[in-house]
Amino acid sequence: MARYILVVEDDPDIRELLHFSLTRDGRTVVEAESAEDAQILLKRDLPELIIVDWMLPGMSGVKLAKSLRKDERTSKIPIIMLTARSEEADKLRSFEAGIDDYVTKPFSPKELIARIKALLRRTSAPEDDSLVFAGIRLELASHKAFVNEDRVAMGPTEFKLLVFFMRNPDRVFDRSQLVDEVWGRSVVVEERTVDVHILRLRKVLKPWGRDHVIETVRGVGYRLAS
Amino acid sequence: MARYILVVEDDPDIRELLHFSLTRDGRTVVEAESAEDAQILLKRDLPELIIVDWMLPGMSGVKLAKSLRKDERTSKIPIIMLTARSEEADKLRSFEAGIDDYVTKPFSPKELIARIKALLRRTSAPEDDSLVFAGIRLELASHKAFVNEDRVAMGPTEFKLLVFFMRNPDRVFDRSQLVDEVWGRSVVVEERTVDVHILRLRKVLKPWGRDHVIETVRGVGYRLAS
DNA sequence: AGACCGTCATAAAAAATTCATAAAAATGAC
DNA sequence: GTCATTTTTATGAATTTTTTATGACGGTCT
Incomplete structure (x- = not known):
């Protein structure tokens, strides 16, 4: 049953913050510290939503997003991108890559959760009810x-x-x-x-x-x- | 009934500014110049909101926030943190500490009051009956x-x-x-x-x-x- | 048969009432 | 004013009553 959120983030502090706040919101979180790890996880089970850091060691978040969009299996999973303020200018490109929403670091967990809810409501119906x-x-x-x-x-x-x-x-x-x-x-x-x-x-x-x-x-x- | 705002700030100028602008907005303000003093005040009566400076002599604002979150009595009181621009990078950590919102110094009283209102609206439970x-x-x-x-x-x-x-x-x-x-x-x-x-x-x-x-x-x- | 429902009987728990007595306050005689 | 007396309230504890938890049973629907 795919009812979890995949977090792709290399910074352990942010990973932990996300894990903590999402779990408290009653969600299940799976973490990957690189795009490559994420791809391995995605072969097994599909999440209902993916949160990706823009900057990642190795394959970048944008690149990961693009490849997910290409694959039919994953093309419909909503993606939220985390960006640092300095990368804000690149927002445009992230939307190009098929990102559904983005959140600028530093962010409040509340805001993130609100966005997740909104996104899930928009995209998939099941979570709605x-x-x-x-x-x-x-x-x-x-x-x-x-x-x-x-x-x-x-x-x-x-x-x-x-x-x-x-x-x-x-x-x-x-x-x-x-x-x-x-x-x-x-x-x-x-x-x-x-x-x-x-x-x-x-x-x-x-x-x-x-x-x-x-x-x-x-x-x-x-x-x-x- | 405790309907006041607690300000924890060591700089007397900022304290006065806060006192002035909050009072003019029709709120009651209680001031503490250190985290330790704040803790003593909190033993008596609980405020509806706390404004804490990030940097404080002795116990830091973040530390205070964390300890407030741990105590069941105070865990639900919303906290706004004041940060200097140079400390902005640490915002993330302050959210981790359970801070609900932050305001960067120098700030305009207007902005602060707007944030206080928004926060109180978000948090205060609708007292049904x-x-x-x-x-x-x-x-x-x-x-x-x-x-x-x-x-x-x-x-x-x-x-x-x-x-x-x-x-x-x-x-x-x-x-x-x-x-x-x-x-x-x-x-x-x-x-x-x-x-x-x-x-x-x-x-x-x-x-x-x-x-x-x-x-x-x-x-x-x-x-x-x- | 299996899952589920509604009812009942009884056990268990919690709370209410009463009672006995102590404590406190008012009264009045001195 | 003080003391003894009376009246009223506070308090602890025993007992009774009320309320809830639980297990079991027969019935129904699939």
Whole structure:
């Protein structure tokens, strides 16, 4: 399953920064320190996005981008290029090379992540409909749940329940609200049924230590921990 | 409630400039001339934003920022760093330290204020429905209680009681009124039960010295008072 | 058969209420 | 004013009640 971001960057500090901030955003990062290494990695598995440094020892970032564009297999993967301010004049050339966006160093992780999101929204649809929270990712379109990159199997009701919570984190809902929202206003179910599905949801999340993301608020209901 | 901006800067001229322009913008400013002083100030009351100079005698601004990020109490306060142009190359490291934005000296007050506004807009959580009184904050949506930014755990009845008092501060209620409002008209409980819950409420507020906000009015009942 | 659902019964946990008593404050006689 | 008395509140602890967690069962749909 290609759901990772490839970072091609020779500076270990920047690599680490990217790794840290992207991971915190719930993404998986694979790193390469040269264009050549990147090409080897790309033979195996395709990422959903590539971040490349303009300047690289050996084959340059621009050259790598151009070659990726030529290969049919990789031609549609969006590319973000990192440039130093002094290289700004060369922006034009990078767009020529088929780069989708560029970010000038030094950059804020926030900005980068915003650009990544925008780019993924523009290019590929699947990421569009996914919710991420505390390492849990829900793919709404395919109805699949992941913790990090591991598939988590759960029943449809558990999934819907989790979707609702992840769309409304850190808010308490009482059982009748949950029944309304998750089961539907017209369906009549015992309120205690909610308890059982909460239990089942926690159970499937437990192997990843994510069972406590759903908190009990005694006397009121349940809440997705912030 | 802490609604001030903390400026950590050793140069008195810049301090004054910041003080002047921020005050004119209607903000409250507290100044520290070293990281150490800042840390002492932060023990009392948390600001809504911190402006730190990169270069400081003693502990550096970056170091301060890092330590603030580590402490849960301060980890969410946005930080703006002031850097000299020569230090620009190090910007990257400052982002690593969790800085949210930076401003290069010399800067125009206008620019700084624009950045502060943008940052506060980005970070400040939309306070959905919350009650605030004497440093105590009740988030009704998430059903959480805080003193300053510390979470306070309490039982459901204590929470309801506190909600009622905070919606009607400075007013005395006798026990039967409290039973009516908090327990509900239909519930039958001994009036003395109120005493016990008042006691428990005071107990959980005590660690923050907020137990006195609930006053006993002898012969009548209780009142919330600052 | 297998997966999933809703309900129930019961165990476990948490919180509420009551009660007994200590402490504090008000009252009134001196 | 002081002391004893009375009234009221604070507090700790036992007990009861409420609420939630959990395991199991029968039914349904595929």
